[in-house]
Amino acid sequence: MSNTFNRRNFLKLSLLASGGMLIGVGCSEEADMPTSTDDLDFHSFNAYIEMAKNGIVKIYSPNPEIGQGVKTSMPMIVAEELDVSWKKVHVVQAPLSNDFNRQVAGGSQSIRQNFPALRMAGATVKMMFLTAVAKKWDVGVDTLKVAQGIISSQDGKKINYEEVIEEAIKIPVPENAPLKNVEDFTLIGKAINNVDIKPIITGKPLFGVDYKEKGMKYAAVARPPFGASLQSVDDTEAKAVKGVEQVIQFNNKVAVVANSTWAAFKGKSKLKIEWGNLQDDENTTLFDQKMAQLLHNGKLEEKIKSGDISKAKAEADQIIEQTYEAPFLPHNTMEPMNFFADVTDKKIRLVGPTQVPRSSANVVAQLLERNVEDVTVEMTRMGGGFGRRLSTDYAEDAAMVSHLAKAPIKLMYTREDDMSIGQYRPKVKYKITATLKNGQLTGYQLKEAIVNNNGMNKGIAKFFPFGAVDHYLAESANVPADVTTLWWRAPITNFLGFATESFMDELALKLQKDPIELRMELLENAKGKKTPYSPERMQQTIQLVKEKSNWGNAPKGIYQGFACYYSHNSYVAEVCDLEMIDGKPIAKRFYASVDCGIVINTSGAKNQIEGAILDGMGHAMYGNLELKDGIAQSQNFDKYKLIRMMDTPVIETYFVNSNQAPTGLGEPGMPPAGAAYANAYVKATGKRMLKQPFFS
Amino acid sequence: MKFDLIINKKNYTVDVEDGTPLLWVLRDELELVGTKFGCGIGECGACTVHIDGKAERSCQQMVELVEGKEITTIEGLSENGDHPVQKAWETLDVPQCGYCQSGQMMTASAFLRKNPTPSPEEIRMAMHGNICRCASYNRIEKAVALAAEKLK
Known part of the structure; x- marks a missing residue:
């Protein structure tokens, strides 16, 4: 992708901002949340930038922050082009607003899709300052220089932005403001601390669960097993719990409204509910059987086809086939689902953790038959997202309970609610068939069986090795289910990456080729073909990890596994170093190379890769949610294992030096991790991992 | 019921039901929300506080059992966030x-x-x-x- 800018989007923004109107700040006045605004008299230049006379620059971060770091990196981009000192920047989370493009935390797209608008937001205001000073000094704009918010003239005069705020704000918003050359970036590419580091380390209120207003009630909701319905409820004991104020039935659910979280939880636990219509086919083993049957001889839908796979099969001198299986996974964000809603006749106020503020406003308006213009959404920092908060289910419940209880409420999930009524990573199986002739890969067939039509789209169906083989076919089959499934960090690719890259490793063994050499050769074949990925960039990424990991020359006793994957427009290659310790294979180290274009914040970027690798490896090792009669068989961390400190290898991350526009970073580190581990594991033990979780 | 608590070297009296976990006393009654709710069964550690200097899961500590003990939360770990x-x-x-x-x-x-x-x-x-x-x-x-x- 080239470094181009969508000016149309920015013009929309400039027009809205040209009146110099003040855009609303983070939190309402009655709230106890830190607004992080001062008593300073801020002047608004556009939706992103306000400046005070003491030189403090307030930058609004438009997108939801789930731990992926955009609350730091998005304002960095604005500050870079505005050319102010980062020390003077004060970042504020923007609320949902028409002034911004795509306020979504999803698909690793925040930076990629907003990079042009964020740059223009800064560059435009810089131009307004330059124009104002040029007028004041009666010189040409292009004779002036600016650095760190100080404008200087050729004859040595200097003036700070804050000294000319009044003049600059009156300058018409320029339609074309020049952008910096990538080589001239001074802030982008640096390691910058998380902007919320201080409140995080001192325990200040920041997250949805921390939100509180005067008069607010707390609600806990009992929900049916998947596919079941509410038969009867006896709420006598629940109502006897001190602090419980109301018990409300709605949509097959029962809400307990109380004056504290604990009373709401306790009241909910005292409800005597009979669920009817339990679904005995909402069962992990049954889904397993259906998927196996579909992959064996079921009817599959064609996604992508090139060449003729049956011809390749007929002409092959060897056919390799392998099946890979993955379970349902709950997201298990550390901060359980919660949301604040205050539904009144006049307006609906929503506050809380959501990756989709726009959709939250829309669905709540629809649910309560209200105008969406009457709905406001404020975003809190989120204790993890991983895709769970792309669903609006809990925001809808919060709004409905507030509406029925006629009170502002904060809906709170227990961990059991969170794990048992999730929006899980869909259970999926892949069967991969490769045809070989004269020691070459000639054909590749990918079959997918997955629940709830959550399967690969045509774009993902064209990922590697599409383009690298003459005959290619990707197909998918659906298994309908009542269990709710949705996006889970690196949707589809989180397991397709494992399947593809495990298969490539097996293929290399069969062909007696070095696993890296096999990928390099296949990528060579893909050059010049129409693929979503660039074979050249993938090769370059592989080369970097090959060097850094000392691939092929590891000391005795170290078993190395390799995997690489393109997803979310980025390229990641990983090598896992595994050691046998007391007869047990232990992952000691991961080397990762990443091409995500320009890296905005190297500290945050490395954090994402480190986290994604451990997350990917951990879930491949342990993650599993079984269903029986629509009921989750693990409901808390005593029966659900997540990776912990003693299982963690050291991660070394290297970025490909790039001037390309930035691409995704929150997700692409994950897909290769399980395969790199499994490919090392097979070397150490001879055992090939085909099914996740590897260990139970 | 009323309970006297010593938190971050300050004295508090709270009026809650006995059996209420310290976690929810801190979060809902005293607005000390730095201590986080993660699992409610002592498995995740998000609610860890110090009780008489020892790390404990505040979701597992009933309010009546921590009366008179010295409780420290993240807000009291240091004066200026500089521990x-x-x-x-x-x-x-x-x-x-x-x-x-x-x-x-x-x-x-x-x-x-x-x-x-x-x-x-x-x-x-x-x-x-x-x-x-x-x-x-x-x-x-x-x-x-x-x-x-x-x-x-």
Whole structure:
């Protein structure tokens, strides 16, 4: 992708901002949340930038922050082009607003899709300052220089932005403001601390669960097993719990409204509910059987086809086939689902953790038959997202309970609610068939069986090795289910990456080729073909990890596994170093190379890769949610294992030096991790991992 | 019922039902929300506080059993957010989402008071009880080691 800018989007923004109107700040006045605004008299230049006379620059971060770091990196981009000192920047989370493009935390797209608008937001205001000073000094704009918010003239005069705020704000918003050359970036590419580091380390209120207003009630909701319905409820004991104020039935659910979280939880636990219509086919083993049957001889839908796979099969001198299986996974964000809603006749106020503020406003308006213009959404920092908060289910419940209880409420999930009524990573199986002739890969067939039509789209169906083989076919089959499934960090690719890259490793063994050499050769074949990925960039990424990991020359006793994957427009290659310790294979180290274009914040970027690798490896090792009669068989961390400190290898991350526009970073580190581990594991033990979780 | 609590060297009287976990007293009654709710069964460590200097899961501590004990939460770990553990977390830019980190820091600070010169393996064992769903474990591990250096 080239470094181009969508000016149309920015013009929309400039027009809205040209009146110099003040855009609303983070939190309402009655709230106890830190607004992080001062008593300073801020002047608004556009939706992103306000400046005070003491030189403090307030930058609004438009997108939801789930731990992926955009609350730091998005304002960095604005500050870079505005050319102010980062020390003077004060970042504020923007609320949902028409002034911004795509306020979504999803698909690793925040930076990629907003990079042009964020740059223009800064560059435009810089131009307004330059124009104002040029007028004041009666010189040409292009004779002036600016650095760190100080404008200087050729004859040595200097003036700070804050000294000319009044003049600059009156300058018409320029339609074309020049952008910096990538080589001239001074802030982008640096390691910058998380902007919320201080409140995080001192325990200040920041997250949805921390939100509180005067008069607010707390609600806990009992929900049916998947596919079941509410038969009867006896709420006598629940109502006897001190602090419980109301018990409300709605949509097959029962809400307990109380004056504290604990009373709401306790009241909910005292409800005597009979669920009817339990679904005995909402069962992990049954889904397993259906998927196996579909992959064996079921009817599959064609996604992508090139060449003729049956011809390749007929002409092959060897056919390799392998099946890979993955379970349902709950997201298990550390901060359980919660949301604040205050539904009144006049307006609906929503506050809380959501990756989709726009959709939250829309669905709540629809649910309560209200105008969406009457709905406001404020975003809190989120204790993890991983895709769970792309669903609006809990925001809808919060709004409905507030509406029925006629009170502002904060809906709170227990961990059991969170794990048992999730929006899980869909259970999926892949069967991969490769045809070989004269020691070459000639054909590749990918079959997918997955629940709830959550399967690969045509774009993902064209990922590697599409383009690298003459005959290619990707197909998918659906298994309908009542269990709710949705996006889970690196949707589809989180397991397709494992399947593809495990298969490539097996293929290399069969062909007696070095696993890296096999990928390099296949990528060579893909050059010049129409693929979503660039074979050249993938090769370059592989080369970097090959060097850094000392691939092929590891000391005795170290078993190395390799995997690489393109997803979310980025390229990641990983090598896992595994050691046998007391007869047990232990992952000691991961080397990762990443091409995500320009890296905005190297500290945050490395954090994402480190986290994604451990997350990917951990879930491949342990993650599993079984269903029986629509009921989750693990409901808390005593029966659900997540990776912990003693299982963690050291991660070394290297970025490909790039001037390309930035691409995704929150997700692409994950897909290769399980395969790199499994490919090392097979070397150490001879055992090939085909099914996740590897260990139970 | 009324309970007298000593939290971060201050005296509080709270009026809650007996059996209420300290976690919810801190969060809902006293507005000390740095202590986080993660699982409610003592498995994740997000709610870790110090009770008489020892790291404990506040979701498992009934309010009636902590009366008169010295309770420290993340808000009271240091006056100005400059405990060596907090400084180390800041220096290494540890958090991703940040939600579990107050629990991590409370575990780390109690551990380092007991063992100011830990081996790398002792650090890993000490921190094993705290889940970080973002898996910022590499940096947590480094930060505990750095804090130990700072404490010397």
